[in-house]
Amino acid sequence: MSHVEHQAQAPASVACYVLTVSDSRTPDTDLSGRAIRQLLESSGHLVTGHAIVKDEPAQVTSHVRAHLADPRTQVIISTGGTGVTSRDGTFEAIDRVLEKRLDGFGELFRMLSFQEIGAAAMLSRATAGTAARKAIFVLPGSEQAVRLAMTRLILPELGHVVQQLRR
Numbered sequence: 190m191s192h193v194e195h196q197a198q199a200p201a202s203v204a205c206y207v208l209t210v211s212d213s214r215t216p217d218t219d220l221s222g223r224a225i226r227q228l229l230e231s232s233g234h235l236v237t238g239h240a241i242v243k244d245e246p247a248q249v250t251s252h253v254r255a256h257l258a259d260p261r262t263q264v265i266i267s268t269g270g271t272g273v274t275s276r277d278g279t280f281e282a283i284d285r286v287l288e289k290r291l292d293g294f295g296e297l298f299r300m301l302s303f304q305e306i307g308a309a310a311m312l313s314r315a316t317a318g319t320a321a322r323k324a325i326f327v328l329p330g331s332e333q334a335v336r337l338a339m340t341r342l343i344l345p346e347l348g349h350v351v352q353q354l355r356r
Contacts, residue, residue, distance in 0.1 A: 198352055199348030199349045199351065199352040200348045200351055200352060201233055201348060202234055202348075203234045203235070203263050203264055203347050203348055204234070204235045204237045204261055204264070205229050205234055205235065205236055205262065205263065205264040205265070205266055205347075206237050206238050206239065206256045206259070206262045206264070206265045206266070207222050207225045207229075207236060207240075207265075207266050207267075207268075208222075208239070208240055208241075208242065208249075208252060208253070208265060208266070208267040208268070209221065209222035209239070209240070209241040209267070209268050209269055210241075210242055210243075210244050210249055210267055210268070210269035210270040210279045210282075210330075211241060211243070211244060211269045211330060212243055212244050212276060214241055214269070214330075215241070219241055220332045221268040221269065221328070221330055221331065221332045221334075221335040222239055222241065222268055224332050224336055224339070225266055225268060225328075225335055225339060226239060228336070228339045228340065228344065229266075229339075229344075232344050232347075234347065237259070237261045237262045238256075238262075240252065244269065244270045244276050244277065244278055244279060246278040246279075246281055246282035247282075249267075249270070249278065249279055249282035249283065250282045250283070250285060250286060253265060253267070253282070253283055253286055253325065254286060257286070257320055257321040257323055258321070262323065263323055263324070263351050263354075264323060264324045264347065264351065265323065265324070265325045265326070266325075266326045266343070267279060267283065267325070267326070267327050267328065268328045268329065268330055268335050269328075269329070269330035270282075270330065271314045271315050271316075271327060271328065271329045271330070272312055272313070272314070272329070272330075273312055273314070277314075279327060280314040280316060280327060283316070283318075283327050284316065284318075286320050286325075287318035287319065287320050287325065288318070288319055288320045288321075289318055289319045289320075290316065290317070290318040291316075291317040291319070291324075292316075294315070294316065294317035294326065294342060295313075295314070295315050295316045295317065297342055298313065298315045298334075298337070298338050298342060299311065299313055299315070301337055301338075301341055302334060302337060305333070305337065313329050313334070314327075315327060315328055315329055315334075319354060322354045322355070324347075324350045324351065324354060326343055
C-alpha cells in the first residue's frame with residue numbers, strides 16, 4: 190500500500206496531549222504550548238489536556254508515562270528543554286521512554302530550521318518516537334520553532350502516524 194493510500198485511511202482527528210517543559214513559563218507566557226493547541230484545534234484535532242512542568246527529568250518522564258497510560262491520548266507533543274544548556278533535560282527524559290525512534294523527524298526539523306535560522310539549528314535536539322503505540326514529538330521551546338514543526342512536519346502526517354501505530 191502506498192503512502193497516499195495509508196493517508197487516505199488515516200483518522201482526520203487525533204487526540205493530543207500538550208506538555209510544556211520550562212522553569213520559567215506560566216500559563217500566561219506559554220506561547221509555544223498555546224500555539225501547539227491552537228494549531229491542533231484549527232486543524233480539527235482534539236486537545237485532551239495540557240500542562241507546564243519544570244525541566245526536571247524525573248518529573249517530565251513521570252508526566253509522559255502518565256499520559257501514555259491515558260486511553261484518551263493518542264499523541265503527546267512537548268515543547269521546551271531540547272537545547273544544550275545544563276537545565277535542558279527533556280530529550281533524555283523522554284528518550285528513555287521511547288520504544289522506537291523516528292530519527293527522520295529530528296533530521297527534517299533541523300534541515301527546515303537551518304533554512305530559517307542557519308547553523309544554530311544544530312543546537313536543537315528535537316526528536317520523535319513511539320511508546321505504548323502512541324506518538325511522541327519533542328519540540329524546542331521557541332514559538333517560531335514550534336510553528337515550523339507543527340505546520341511543516343507534524344500536522345501533515347499526524348493522522349498517518351496514528352493510523353500506522355494502530356496496525
